[in-house]
Amino acid sequence: MPNEIAKISFFLAKEKEGFESVIDKDKQRELTKSIESRHFKTNVAEAVFYFIKTSSETYEDPPWLSFINEKIENQIHFSTSSKRASGLLLLKVSNRLLAATFGTKGSVLLKKERLVSDFGIITAMNMCGSGELRQTKSSTHTATTKHIDRHLSRPSDSFEFGMDESEHLQFISAHLENNKNITLQGKDSLTLKVIGDSKLTWEKLISHAEEFIIEYKSxxxxxxxxxxxxxxxxxxxxxxxxxxxxxxxIKNEDYSNIHLSIPEFIQDDEFSYSYTNNKKRENNIYSHICIEHLIKEKLLSKDRFTIKTLKNKHIYAYSHFDERILSYKKWSYYSCIIAELVHKDRHYILSSGVWKKFDSDFYNMVNDFVNKKITVEKTDNTYNNIYIFEKKKNRESVFNSEYCKINKKAILFDQAKLGIGTGIKNKEFCDILEYVEGSGLINIVHVKRYENANSLIYLFSQAKFYCEFFLSDETFLIDIRNHIIDYKPENLEKYLSIIKDNQEQINGKDYNIKLWLLYSKGSPIPQKENIPIMAKYELKLAYDRLRKVHKYNSIALSFIPVITTNHKEAKSTT
Structure with missing residues (x-):
């Protein structure tokens, strides 16, 4: 009876890559005493197999045990040892190279830059369709990248998962169409899980490999x-x-359209982060990672670092439970960078260590939408050139406050502490609320400084978030009405006649959504055509959701000049 296996993961090498080029020679030399290799042939495929055996022994006490040992005479110490077997099988099938991995270290020898980054997810989507999904993982490229992990108790279609158009799908797990004994999990790699008679023999393995290569092209x-x-x-x-x-x-400290984000799902309440893992010196622990840290904290030599530096240096997870840096849970600086660049009139995004080009249809669709659907309005000149410098920074909160001092009928909501559902009361609803005399409409105004793609994306996604909950959340509505009553505007009754205390009587058609972008006086007036592509995409998503679904009366952009200060402060070292 032939031997069978029930689970295997595949990577696809890029075209023209071979057995030698996909192997990390530095890692191979590092593990030379732990590796055995064999070159062989099956009936239809040439193959190379690497067997990796690793062992480790640790004599380090966990921090909490060291703490207890301070007070006891007969101290307790801890050691642990482990042995693991892993494997890497390279198969030449249909003139392409596939890498099959086994065990926890199976992929350690592979050069990730020589592999196709979307092989797993594209192949899984093509072969499984959208009808038998078990799990999805996605992210949104916003000012704070959001990771979303969905599981359902039974296989369901994509509608049940409720994925939003703004999400970038990164992983699916689903049954093969018409065969519930086979599950495919797709991201950069493709994992095949089989039960019953579908378990893998060598013949089935080669057959699946050939099929995967064909399906990836679909x-x-x-x-x-x-x-x-x-x-x-x-x-x-x-x-x-x-x-x-x-x-x-980065050397120029130009962080427009660049930020850092851990490229996988990780619980923020369980971990902090460190940019170093020094054994003999203290390491700084940060609650979050930030692109500005790289130069500001002297983690990179500003004039000498290269792309290799970004790929070799790592960010480490710090476990609050273990009270230590986890040396095995790390990500290169490069893999954590989210960047959007324009090069030779084409748009590119770097995510999870891979550069990708926007599909031309997508790019043209987004630009066509902004050009045709988004209105740019001029605001009253009375509110131009407000000085917004305060506490060593230029702040939109100063603009909001000054606007409401001038316009006695407007209501300041910036920094209001409102609740949604049973959550913490730390929401704002908007920056300014303004009743439009003679129209029976209210303007919901969101304000942001025009700085980079992140600030724009944040503005558009914030407007969508709060305006959706305004129409549906009873707690939010109550807090909004209470804030209006406490503010005591001159036209209080007009506000309350539209913002009624009954959620069912709140209608989007009674409100205009205003998106105000502040720019420094003397600088060129921003143009909607020059908004970064991902910010335009977020604007389209907000518009489609708020206008087409929630029926808000209108959505418009405005660019408002303000007076700013470029602040620089020198401090002595004594």
Whole structure:
């Protein structure tokens, strides 16, 4: 009876890659005493197999045990040892190289930059369709990247998962169409799980491998997953060019359209982070990671670092439970960078260590929408050129406050502490609320400084978030009405005649949504055409949701000049 296996993961090498080029030679030399390799052939495929055996022994006490040992004479110490077996199987099938991994260290020898980054998810979407999903993972590229992990108790179609158009799908787990004995899990790699008679023999393994290569080339996923953000991986030479541009921007401390985000799902309440893992020196622990830290905290040598530096240096998870840095839970600086660049009139995004080019249809669709649907309004000149510098910073909160001092009928909501549902009362609803005389409408105004893509994305997503809850959440409505009553505007009754105390009587058609972007007087007036592409996309999502679903009366942009100060402060070292 032939031996069978029930689970295997596959990576697909890029075209023209071979057995030698996908192997990390430095890692191979590092593990030379732990590796055995074999070169062999099956009936239809050439193969190379690497067997990796690792062992470790640790004599370090956990911090809490060291704490207890301070007070006891007969101290207690802890040691642990472990042995693991892993494997890497390289298969040449249909003129392409597949890498099958086994165990926890199976992929350690692979050069990730030589592998196709979307092989798993594209193949899984093509082969499984959207009808038997078990799990999805997605993210949104906003000022604070949001990771969303969904599980359902039984296989369901994509509608049940309720994925929003703004989410970038990164992982699916689903049954193969018409075969519930086979489950595919797709991200960069494709994991095959089988039960019953479907378990893998060598013949089935090769057959599946050939099928996976064919299915990866299909575009059926565009029908099953129409909201999948189709952005193509770029070739290595272009990726190198983009890397050089990225390095120069960081050296110049130009962080427009660049931020840091851990590239996987991790519980923020369980972990903090460190940019170092020094054994003999103290390490600084940060509650969050920030792109500005790299230069400001001297983690990079500003004039000498290269893209290799970004790929070799790591961010480590600090476990509050273990009270230590987890050396095995780490990510390269490079893999944590989210960046959007324009190069030779094309738009690219770096995410999870991979540069991708926006699909031309997507790019044209978003620009066409902004050009045709988004109105840019002029505001009353009375509110131009407000000085917004306070407490060593230029702040939109100063503009909001000054606006409401001038306009006695407007209500300041900036920094209001409102609740949604049973959550903490730390929400705002908007920055300014303004009754429009003679129209019977109220303007819901959101204000942000025009700085970079992140600030714009934050503004648009914030407007969508609060305006949706305004129409549906009873607690939010009560707090909004109470804030209006406590504020005591001159036209209080007009506000309350529209913002009624009955949630069912709150209608989007009674409100205009105003998105105000502040720019420094003397600078060129911003144009909607120059808004970064991902910010335009977020604006489209907000518009579609608020106008088409919630029926708000209108949505408009305004660019308002303000007076700012470039502040610089010197302090002595004594």
């Amino acid at each position: 575009e059926n996923y565009k029908i099953s997953f129409p909201n999948y953000l189709n952005i193509e991986e770029v070739p290595t030479p272009l990726s190198n060019e983009l890397d050089e541009i990225l390095c120069q921007k």
